[in-house]
Each structure stands twice: as C-alpha cells, then as structure tokens.
Amino acid sequence: MKVSIYRFDPDADEKARMQDVEVELPEGRDLMVLDVLELAKSRDPSIAYRRSCREGVCGSDGMNINGKNGLACITPVSEAARGGKLVLRPLPGLPVIRDLVVDMSAFFRQFERVKPYLINDAPPPAEERLQSPEDRAKLDGLYECILCACCSTSCPSFWWNPDKFVGPAGLLQAYRFLADSRDTATTERLAELEDPFSVFRCRGIMNCVNACPRGLNPTRAIGKIRSMLLTEAT
Amino acid sequence: MALVTNVTSFGRSGLSDFVLQRVSALVLGAYGLCLVGFFVTTDVSHASLAAFLGGTVMQWFSTAAILALAVHAWIGMWTVGTDYIRQHAFGAGLGGSAFGLRLVYQFGCVAAIVVYMAWSLTIIWGLA
Numbered sequence: 001m002k003v004s005i006y007r008f009d010p011d012a013d014e015k016a017r018m019q020d021v022e023v024e025l026p027e028g029r030d031l032m033v034l035d036v037l038e039l040a041k042s043r044d045p046s047i048a049y050r051r052s053c054r055e056g057v058c059g060s061d062g063m064n065i066n067g068k069n070g071l072a073c074i075t076p077v078s079e080a081a082r083g084g085k086l087v088l089r090p091l092p093g094l095p096v097i098r099d100l101v102v103d104m105s106a107f108f109r110q111f112e113r114v115k116p117y118l119i120n121d122a123p124p125p126a127e128e129r130l131q132s133p134e135d136r137a138k139l140d141g142l143y144e145c146i147l148c149a150c151c152s153t154s155c156p157s158f159w160w161n162p163d164k165f166v167g168p169a170g171l172l173q174a175y176r177f178l179a180d181s182r183d184t185a186t187t188e189r190l191a192e193l194e195d196p197f198s199v200f201r202c203r204g205i206m207n208c209v210n211a212c213p214r215g216l217n218p219t220r221a222i223g224k225i226r227s228m229l230l231t232e233a234t
Numbered sequence: 235m236a237l238v239t240n241v242t243s244f245g246r247s248g249l250s251d252f253v254l255q256r257v258s259a260l261v262l263g264a265y266g267l268c269l270v271g272f273f274v275t276t277d278v279s280h281a282s283l284a285a286f287l288g289g290t291v292m293q294w295f296s297t298a299a300i301l302a303l304a305v306h307a308w309i310g311m312w313t314v315g316t317d318y319i320r321q322h323a324f325g326a327g328l329g330g331s332a333f334g335l336r337l338v339y340q341f342g343c344v345a346a347i348v349v350y351m352a353w354s355l356t357i358i359w360g361l362a
Contacts (some may be wrong), residue, residue, distance in 0.1 A: 047277070096285070160323070194247055197248065201248075201313075201317075
C-alpha cells in the first residue's frame with residue numbers, strides 16, 4: 001500500500017512536502033492507521049508522530065487521515081484509505097512542530113480559559129459532594145472527551161480565530177461544568193462566554209460532531225450554552 | 235466581564251447580536267411572505283405596486299424591514315470580516331496587521347448600509 005505522509009523538519013526543510021512510502025500489508029488482516037504508520041516508520045525512522053495507548057483513550061495520535069480528522073489507532077485502514085492510498089497530514093490549523101506533530105498550545109489555552117474544574121466555594125462535606133443519579137446522567141456525553149483536538153482542528157471558526165473562539169472541545173468542557181449540579185460558578189462561567197467570539201462564533205456546521213472519535217456532540221453542548229445565556233439574560 | 239471584547243460588533247455582545255440576527259430574520263421573513271403574497275394575488279403593475287407599498291401600514295412595515303436588513307447585514311458582514319480578514323490569512327503580506335484592512339472593509343460596509351437604508355427609506359416615504 002502507498003502511504004503519503006506530510007513531512008516537515010524545521011531544521012532542514014524550507015517548505016513542507018508529501019513523502020510516499022510503500023508499505024507491505026499482511027494478508028487477511030485489517031490494520032489500524034497507526035499500525036501502517038509504524039510499518040512506514042520501520043522503513044524510514046525519521047518520521048515523527050505522537051502515540052501512546054494505541055486504543056483511543058489517550059488522544060495522542062489525532063491526525064488528518066485522508067481528509068478527515070481522527071485517531072490513527074482506532075481508524076481501520078479499510079475505512080480510511082481511498083483508492084488504495086492512505087494520506088496522512090497533521091491536524092489542520094495548528095503550527096507544525098515536525099511531520100505529524102503539532103503545537104497544541106492554542107488548543108490548550110482555550111481549554112484553560114473555560115476553567116475545566118469544579119468550582120464550589122461551600123465548605124466541603126466530610127466525605128464527598130453527592131449528586132443524584134439524574135444530575136449525574138446530565139454529564140453523560142460531556143465528560144468522555146479525551147482532548148485529542150480532532151474536533152477543534154476540523155472547525156473553520158477555530159482556524160480563523162484560535163485566539164478568541166473557544167472551539168468545540170473547550171465548549172464541550174465548559175458545558176460539562178455548567179451542567180454539573182455541584183458547580184456553583186454558573187453565572188461567572190456564562191459571563192466569560194457571552195462575547196461575540198467565545199461561543200457565538202460557532203456557525204453550527206457540525207464538523208466537530210463528524211470528527212469526534214468518541215462520538216460526542218459538541219454542537220449540542222454549544223446550543224445548550226446559548227440557551228443558558230439567553231435564559232440568564234432574560 | 236467577558237474575556238474577549240470587540241468595539242466594532244453591533245451589540246458589543248455575542249448574545250445580543252445572536253438575538254438581533256434572529257429577530258431581524260423573522261421580520262425579513264414576514265416581509266418577504268407579504269411581498270410574495272402581493273405578487274401572487276395581484277395583477278402587478280407600477281401603479282398597483284406603488285399603491286400597495288404607499289399604504290401607511292406597508293410604509294411602516296417596509297421601514298421595519300429596511301432597519302432589520304441593515305442590522306442583519308452589519309452583524310453578518312462584521313462576522314465575515316472578523317473571520318477572514320485576519321493576519322494569518324495573509325501571511326506576511328500586511329506588514330504585521332490586518333487591522334487596517336479590516337477597518338477599511340468595515341467602514342465600506344457601514345457606508346453602503348447607511349446609503350442603501352437612507353435611499354430605500356426616501357423611496358418608501360416618498361410614495362404617499
């Protein structure tokens with residue numbers, strides 16, 4: 001199989017280029033894209049990419065696979081390759097450090113902005129802050145995010161305004177704490193989001209939903225934040 | 235106080251822009267349906283159109299629609315400008331800032347909207 005890989009070494013290259021690597025696939029098995037990348041690396045050890053758990057939990061190996069963002073370790077080659085060719089590029093919109101490794105600082109800056117932790121100034125109980133099963137159920141579909149950045153880097157609004165628009169991953173986390181019955185900073189959290197960019201730059205095109213390897217729905221969370229902002233203001 | 239501010243946005247708040255854009259869209263939708271109703275049910279001529287738009291109710295409805303269009307257009311064009319006229323979209327081509335170009339674009343949009351608004355209001359209120 002032919003694998004076309006984005007290559008850029010800031011010490012040696014002036015411009016990025018695509019490198020074709022021929023990889024022998026074993027008969028009768030459907031590999032994951034990460035396996036194919038490992039095979040390509042065995043032929044050219046200079047190829048750089050991030051990886052860790054190889055089972056879709058750590059979120060390290062997010063990349064653009066034949067035009068769609070996803071995790072290389074849980075994307076089957078049979079599903080991704082078109083015309084028998086695999087094209088691997090770094091996540092779009094973030095500065096490339098080397099090959100498939102991107103600088104995720106802008107992504108994490110937006111994540112930090114939404115204060116992704118529980119805020120509750122009441123004195124803590126002896127054991128733990130309890131939550132009813134119904135309130136706990138409200139966090140389903142929100143807490144599972146692994147911060148792989150596949151969603152935010154597939155969002156044109158994040159490409160254009162990565163310094164102002166929080167992006168789908170950050171907004172999913174923002175709503176995860178807005179929806180948490182134990183959090184008491186709802187008003188302050190909403191006040192941080194009501195400007196023209198942070199939430200409202202989302203145009204609802206749902207690229208994030210299409211890209212999320214965990215099947216989460218940031219667009220729905222963004223809609224809920226907008227409803228909360230509207231309710232708070234009226 | 236929100237972390238991101240912008241002095242050139244219409245309502246200075248994403249929420250008010252969001253609401254205004256939807257309210258203005260409703261006004262424009264209703265006005266559009268009203269016009270379609272006229273064109274479908276009436277034998278259209280210059281005289282019948284002038285009589286239809288020259289009625290007091292339609293003059294006020296047209297005024298509301300023109301104002302709604304102006305608000306809707308500014309919010310939309312401002313969003314387009316702040317999306318696409320960014321430094322990183324031009325590489326090193328703007329001497330370090332897209333601010334000047336964005337300001338020219340925004341001034342052009344405001345000027346066009348004000349001129350069209352004044353022109354259409356003059357026409358509508360000159361029909362009586």
